[in-house]
Amino acid sequence: MSKYQYVPEPALVKGDHDFSSLTRLVTDINLRETPKAWYLAMMGANALLMLMVVAIGYLIWEGTGIWGLNNPVGWGWAIINFVWWVGIGHAGTLISAILFLFRQDWRTAINRFAEAMTIFAVMCAGVFPAIHVGRIWVVYWMFPIPNQMAMWPNFNSPLLWDVFAVSTYFTVSLLFWYVGLVPDLATIRDRATDKIRKVAYGIFSLGWTGSNRHWWNYEKAYMILAGLATPLVLSVHTIVSFDFAVSMIPGWHTTIFPPYFVAGAIFSGFAMVLTLMIVARKIYGMKDIMTDDHMEKMNIVILVTGSMVGFAYIMEFFIAWYSGVEYEKAIFMLRATGPYAWAYWAMMTCNVFSPQFFWSKKLRRSVGFTFFISIVVNIGMWFERFVITVTSLANDYLPSSWDYYSPTIWDVMTYVGTFGLFFTMFLLFLRFLPMIALAEVKAVIPLADPHNYDEETNEYVAPKVEVPEPQSEKV
Amino acid sequence: MSHKPTITDTLQFPADSKVPGALFGVGAVGLIATIIGYFLDADQFFFSYLVSFTFFSGIALSALIMVMLHHITKSSWGVVFRRISESFTANIWIWAIFVVPILFGIHNLYHWSHPELLEYGTEEYDKIVSGKSPFLNSTFFIIRQVIYFAIWGFLGYKLHKVSVQMDETNDWGLSALLRKVSAPGILLFAFTVAFAGFDWLMSLDPHWFSTMFGVYFFAINFQAFWPIMILIVFYLHKQGLLTNTIRQVHIYDLGAWFFAFTVFYAYIAFSQFLLIYYANLPEETLWYYHRMEGGWQYLLYGSLIFRFAVPFLVLLNREAKKNRMILGGMSALVLIIHFAEIYWIAMPTLYDHGFSFSWMDITAFLGLGGVFFGLFFRQFKQNDMIPKNDPKLEDCLSKSYHQ
Numbered sequence: 037m038s039k040y041q042y043v044p045e046p047a048l049v050k051g052d053h054d055f056s057s058l059t060r061l062v063t064d065i066n067l068r069e070t071p072k073a074w075y076l077a078m079m080g081a082n083a084l085l086m087l088m089v090v091a092i093g094y095l096i097w098e099g100t101g102i103w104g105l106n107n108p109v110g111w112g113w114a115i116i117n118f119v120w121w122v123g124i125g126h127a128g129t130l131i132s133a134i135l136f137l138f139r140q141d142w143r144t145a146i147n148r149f150a151e152a153m154t155i156f157a158v159m160c161a162g163v164f165p166a167i168h169v170g171r172i173w174v175v176y177w178m179f180p181i182p183n184q185m186a187m188w189p190n191f192n193s194p195l196l197w198d199v200f201a202v203s204t205y206f207t208v209s210l211l212f213w214y215v216g217l218v219p220d221l222a223t224i225r226d227r228a229t230d231k232i233r234k235v236a237y238g239i240f241s242l243g244w245t246g247s248n249r250h251w252w253n254y255e256k257a258y259m260i261l262a263g264l265a266t267p268l269v270l271s272v273h274t275i276v277s278f279d280f281a282v283s284m285i286p287g288w289h290t291t292i293f294p295p296y297f298v299a300g301a302i303f304s305g306f307a308m309v310l311t312l313m314i315v316a317r318k319i320y321g322m323k324d325i326m327t328d329d330h331m332e333k334m335n336i337v338i339l340v341t342g343s344m345v346g347f348a349y350i351m352e353f354f355i356a357w358y359s360g361v362e363y364e365k366a367i368f369m370l371r372a373t374g375p376y377a378w379a380y381w382a383m384m385t386c387n388v389f390s391p392q393f394f395w396s397k398k399l400r401r402s403v404g405f406t407f408f409i410s411i412v413v414n415i416g417m418w419f420e421r422f423v424i425t426v427t428s429l430a431n432d433y434l435p436s437s438w439d440y441y442s443p444t445i446w447d448v449m450t451y452v453g454t455f456g457l458f459f460t461m462f463l464l465f466l467r468f469l470p471m472i473a474l475a476e477v478k479a480v481i482p483l484a485d486p487h488n489y490d491e492e493t494n495e496y497v498a499p500k501v502e503v504p505e506p507q508s509e510k511v
Numbered sequence: 512m513s514h515k516p517t518i519t520d521t522l523q524f525p526a527d528s529k530v531p532g533a534l535f536g537v538g539a540v541g542l543i544a545t546i547i548g549y550f551l552d553a554d555q556f557f558f559s560y561l562v563s564f565t566f567f568s569g570i571a572l573s574a575l576i577m578v579m580l581h582h583i584t585k586s587s588w589g590v591v592f593r594r595i596s597e598s599f600t601a602n603i604w605i606w607a608i609f610v611v612p613i614l615f616g617i618h619n620l621y622h623w624s625h626p627e628l629l630e631y632g633t634e635e636y637d638k639i640v641s642g643k644s645p646f647l648n649s650t651f652f653i654i655r656q657v658i659y660f661a662i663w664g665f666l667g668y669k670l671h672k673v674s675v676q677m678d679e680t681n682d683w684g685l686s687a688l689l690r691k692v693s694a695p696g697i698l699l700f701a702f703t704v705a706f707a708g709f710d711w712l713m714s715l716d717p718h719w720f721s722t723m724f725g726v727y728f729f730a731i732n733f734q735a736f737w738p739i740m741i742l743i744v745f746y747l748h749k750q751g752l753l754t755n756t757i758r759q760v761h762i763y764d765l766g767a768w769f770f771a772f773t774v775f776y777a778y779i780a781f782s783q784f785l786l787i788y789y790a791n792l793p794e795e796t797l798w799y800y801h802r803m804e805g806g807w808q809y810l811l812y813g814s815l816i817f818r819f820a821v822p823f824l825v826l827l828n829r830e831a832k833k834n835r836m837i838l839g840g841m842s843a844l845v846l847i848i849h850f851a852e853i854y855w856i857a858m859p860t861l862y863d864h865g866f867s868f869s870w871m872d873i874t875a876f877l878g879l880g881g882v883f884f885g886l887f888f889r890q891f892k893q894n895d896m897i898p899k900n901d902p903k904l905e906d907c908l909s910k911s912y913h914q
Contacts, residue, residue, distance in 0.1 A: 040684035042902060045585070139588075270778065282789040289790050291723035294782040347701055351722045358646060358709075359720045360639040361794065395694075504900070506682030 044501040048142055049481050051324040058325075058481075062472045063224050065320055067233070073319075074467060081459035088453020091446050092167050100170050102446045109429045109441040114168040116421040117451050119276055120304070121161035122202065123297075123417060126269060127305025128154025129209050132216070133265035136258075142333055144476040145325045148220075149316070150309045151213040152469070156461040157308070158206045160454040165199070167450075194278035201275040205268045212261045218244050219254065219475040273301040280424060286363040287371070287428035290355070296348035300417060303341035303387070306334050307413035312462070314407045316471065325472055328401050335400040338413065342391030345420075349388065367428055375440055376427045379419050386416020516908035520756045522899060524892035531888040538881025544874040552871070557616035558861045559871040562853050564609055565711055566876070567883040569732030569853075570739050571606060572707075574599035575663060576700055576729075577736065578670050579693035582686070587906035588764050591757045591897050595743055597674055598891040600667030605886060607660035609879065613711075614653055622860075623647040623717040640717045647714055655710060659703045666696045671890075674898050681900040704729055712853075715860040719798040723783045734776040734818070735849035737769035738842030745839055753896055759833060760910050766832030769841070773826065777819040801859045806866030810855040818848045850876070 049058070095102060105112045128151040135143040169175055178199060180189055189196045222244035225237035244250055277297035280288040310331065317326040356368040371380045390412045393399045400406070426441050465471070482488050488499050549556040574596040581589055581596075617624045627635040629644055640647070669692055677685045705725025713724045721727070744762060747753050787795045803811060822841045831837045858867070898904065 040682075040687040042683035042686060267774070274778075274782065278786070281786050284790050284792060289786070289792070291721045291783045291786045292726065293722075293786070295723075295726055295779065343698060343701075347705075348722075350702075351705065351725060355720050355722045358643055359794070360642040360718075503683055503902075504681045506680050506684065 042503050044503070046327070046329045047482070048145065048327075048329075049325055049477065050327050053324060053481065054483055055478055055481075058474065058478055059223060059227070061322070061324070062470050062474045062477075063220075063227055065466070066224055066468060066470060067227060067229075070467065074463065078460070078463050081456050081463055084453055084456025085460050086453075086456070087449050088163075088456055091449035091453055092163075094446065095167060095450070096172050100168065102444060104441060104443040104447055106439050106441060108432050108437050108439060109426055111425050111429060112441060113443050113447040113451060114164045115279075116418065116425050117454065118161050118164035119421045120414075120418050121157045121164075121454065122272060122276055123301035123304045123421075124308045124414070125154040125157035125161060125205075125209075125305065126273060126298070126301035127309050128152070129205070129212070129265045129269050130302055130305065131309070132212060133262040134269060136262045137266060141480040142330055144473050144480050145327070145330050146309060146313060146334075147476070148213075148216065148469075148473040149313060149326075149471050150305075151209065151216070152462065152465045152471075153309060153312060154209050154305070155206070155213060156458050156465075157305075158202065158209065159461065160458050162202065162206070163450075163454060163457070165202075194275055194282055197275045198279060201268075201272045205272045208261065208265050208268055212258075212265055215254070215257050215261060216473055216476070217469065218242055219246065220470040220473065222246065223474060224470065269302075270298055273297040285428045285432070286361070286367040287424065290352055292348050292351055296345065299341045299344035299348070300387075300420060303338060303345055303391075304414050304417035306337050306341065307410040307417075310334055310338075310406055310410040311414070314403060314410070316466065320466075320471070322472065325477060328403070331403065331406055332397075332400045335394045335406055335409075338409070339391045339394040342387060342413070346388035349384070363433060367431060370431050371423060371427045374427070374431060376423060376430070379423050380427070383416050383419040383423050386412045387420060390416065516905060518756055518897075518899065518908070520753050522753075522895040522897060524752065524888070524896055525750075526892060528888070528892060531885050531892070534881045534885035534888060536881070538878050538883075538885055541874045541876070541878025541881055543878075545871055545878050548869075548871040548874065552869075553616075554619050554861055555869050555871050556875075557613070557619040558858060559869060559875040560612055560616070560879075561620060561711065562850070562857050562872065563875040563879040564613065565853050565857070566735075566850055567879050568606065568707075569728075570736060570883070571599045571603050571667070572663065572700075572704055573733045573736030575603065575667050575670075576697070576704075576733070579666070579696045579700065582670075582689045582693040583697065585686075585690075585903070587903035588761070588910065590901050590904045590907035591753070591761055592740060592744070592765070593674070593901070594894065594897050595740060595891070597667075597671040597898075598887055598894075600663075601671035601890050602883075602886045603660065603667040604664030606883070607664055609882070610656050610660060614656065617649050617652060621647075621652075621714055621717070623714060624649050624652075643717060647717060652710060655706065659707050662699050662703050666692065666700070670696075674901075675894050677900050678895055678898060683900075683902045686902055712856050715857055716798055716801075718794065721783055721787070721795070721798075723779065723786075727779050727783055730772070730776045730779040731849060731852055734769075734772045735846055737765055737772060738846050738849075741765050741769065741838055741842045742846075745835065747896070756897060756908070758910075760912055761907070762835075762838070763832050763912070766826060766838050769838075769845075770822070770826040770832070773819060773822045773845070777823070780814070780819075801863050802855060805859075805862075805864055807855060807859050809866075810851050814848055814852050814855070817844055818852065 053061070103112060103114070128147075131143050131150045132147040135147075166172070166175060169178075177187060178189060178196070218241055221237050222241035225234060225241050228234045228237060274294040274297065277293035281290060281293035283289055313326055314331070317323050353368055356364040359365075371377070390409055393405070393409065430441050431438050478484060482499055483496060485499075488497055489495065490497050545556060545560065548559070577589075578593060578596045578600055580586075581593060613620065622628070623640050623643065624647075625635075627633060628637040629641045630636055631641070645651075670689060673685050673689055673692070676682070705728070708725045708728025712728065713719065713721070741762065744753075744757055744765070748757070784799065787799060801807070822845055825831050825837060825841055854872070861867075901907075
């Protein structure tokens with residue numbers, strides 16, 4: 037026997053499922069009575085949402101002075117939260133588009149879920165640019181609308197590119213999500229017994245009958261949208277990184293920012309998917325579809341992207357020293373040892389060190405530990421944006437203008453409130469839409485492969501992997 | 512399952528092939544001619560050598576990361592190509608001797624190695640270079656080269672050896688060992704390649720710096736790796752080898768990767784340029800400034816057009832990736848422009864007043880290229896041309912197009 041054990045690929049769907057049992061497992065959730073616990077959760081989420089509405093209302097009434105911004109720190113929690121939420125919103129399209137192009141069949145278990153999360157996270161992110169302008173009643177000045185003052189947005193500014201990038205990303209993600217939903221909505225329509233559901237799901241399933249021609253069009257549309265969405269995964273956070281990197285602020289202006297931000301975004305997005313997935317699969321009993329094997333694969337992505345982020349931190353630090361530029365050197369020393377050292381080391385611990393536990397297979401497969409790390413990662417990624425934004429501004433070129441930045445209660449309320457928006461949307465999604473891409477999961481189970489049926493009797497024969505006996509002697 | 516694919520091709524590269532010998536011959540002639548050039552113009556010799564050395568090392572390094580990524584992702588698409596990549600990686604420890612001339616040429620190549628720059632109070636004193644001297648000094652430079660090649664050489668040798676062992680013993684468990692080597696290997700690779708990029712190319716201009724340069728160095732090499740694979744496969748097919756094993760559907764995947772990393776290259780190269788251009792800080796823009804005048808700018812425009820725009824537009828179409836003429840043409844184009852881009856990075860250090868091209872650039876390329884591919888074919892013919900007992904081989908052979 038060999039020293040090393042060959043382990044065949046685990047089945048994507050666990051348990052003894054066939055097509056109809058999968059249908060019941062996923063769509064019963066949308067068809068049954070609304071559970072009481074859902075109402076309770078919804079109330080909690082709505083309370084947080086109200087908190088956000090109050091915080092924003094007061095902001096519009098009083099102005100951005102209620103935030104903790106000072107001179108020199110003119111960018112604070114608003115942009116931190118914006119970048120954080122947009123970053124989280126990267127996992128969904130990565131899973132659905134890039135992993136689709138890579139033919140990673142395991143994505144089918146989590147893509148619907150992750151895409152929904154993406155859309156809601158981008159909505160939360162969109163709140164901040166909209167409200168931060170101070171005079172919200174002239175927010176339309178952000179758009180190139182002809183006006184008698186001849187005022188135009190500055191097309192040289194990455195902040196404007198951001199508006200285009202994020203809105204394109206949101207639109208394509210939403211379309212992609214919806215196209216994927218159509219066959220599953222039709223399934224619910226067909227199973228629904230009451231009039232309201234039949235009509236509502238009927239409208240949104242666009243007359244889907246599952247005919248060959250429908251599937252042909254569906255696959256084409258899906259492929260094209262995947263191709264379009266793939267560059268968008270990269271472009272959104274690249275342009276977010278440009279917001280910082282095109283400037284001359286030490287610690288912001290560094291060329292590695294684009295790929296480093298993208299890696300960080302995927303890192304935090306996967307962590308958020310895991311956090312939600314671990315809870316949802318327990319509550320809704322989806323462990324046969326969202327298996328521990330899926331969790332392990334996602335943990336590997338977290339390990340890889342976390343290490344990429346670590347690579348970028350090290351490169352930045354090294355080049356800051358190597359550049360010989362005094363201000364670059366100073367800002368990195370200040371980050372690690374200055375007034376915000378606590379934030380810097382929180383970031384390092386959460387983002388670089390904590391994912392390294394996933395080198396261990398045992399920890400990758402531990403549900404509790406994964407849940408813990410998935411939250412730690414998102415705390416770390418929040419601190420990353422805090423460190424980048426605040427430290428570089430608070431300690432700028434002139435020491436006489438340095439100041440310490442602290443948020444106010446309104447900053448905190450707005451941020452916490454966005455969770456209300458996020459969870460409200462997410463709970464609605466869980467209640468009314470199939471949380472698993474049912475048609476896609478069905479397509480990857482062995483029952484769907486015509487090779488697994490006997491040619492003559494047409495009976496299903498489960499596929500087997502025959503592992504050859506190793507030869508001790510060389511042939 | 513009744514439809515097990517079988518291999519009908521011979522798996523041995525013809526043992527009596529004259530190819531390695533001929534390549535070594537070209538290599539020897541090229542190297543001897545280049546060495547003669549050393550006595551005529553030492554600076555030119557070392558710069559020409561560095562450009563070609565970087566070009567071929569980049570192929571071997573890209574092959575190494577490709578093999579490691581293939582193992583770690585348990586991929587099946589590229590099993591039929593893996594032995595080609597492995598034959599490159601298995602030679603890295605031998606290829607390491609070709610870094611020695613660069614070590615002898617530190618003084619000619621790298622301005623930072625001049626000790627008078629570090630002497631405070633003299634006219635030559637350079638404050639910036641002197642600040643970097645803990646990193647940029649000849650001793651540490653040599654130590655770093657030893658570390659890089661020790662890591663790459665070990666990984667490449669080991670991955671090839673275990674893979675060949677799997678051919679012989681049919682022991683699928685070895686795929687677990689290959690993953691165990693690859694996982695930390697990828698991490699080590701990331702850092703060593705980034706720093707090799709800093710050492711070989713970025714430090715030619717010791718004042719300039721870019722945090723992206725390591726990624727950029729990887730991106731140019733990795734894009735140029737796919738053309739090499741495509742052309743090798745076409746060559747094998749022309750010899751009548753593996754024609755039924757490596758099918759069009761497999762080559763299509765190489766084309767898809769080629770396309771993907773064409774975009775990746777453009778993304779990285781453009782981001783680096785845009786950020787430096789936009790901030791317009793003198794310590795950063797000067798590097799581009801020197802490379803955008805005196806005729807050097809045409810190489811930059813050439814990269815933009817022939818390394819990104821043309822292959823992007825051509826390979827975007829699905830049918831183009833199934834067409835051998837187009838794929839071969841694009842491969843040749845990108846390889847030429849890859850050489851031009853390394854040339855564009857390195858040579859303006861020597862010729863900051865204008866474009867210059869020497870016969871030594873050609874002889875060094877032929878010399879190192881001859882040896883590099885001679886070593887490759889010598890290695891390649893010793894074992895089966897595909898990992899015949901790989902657990903994923905069956906999946907790979909029964910591959911079909913996704914519609």
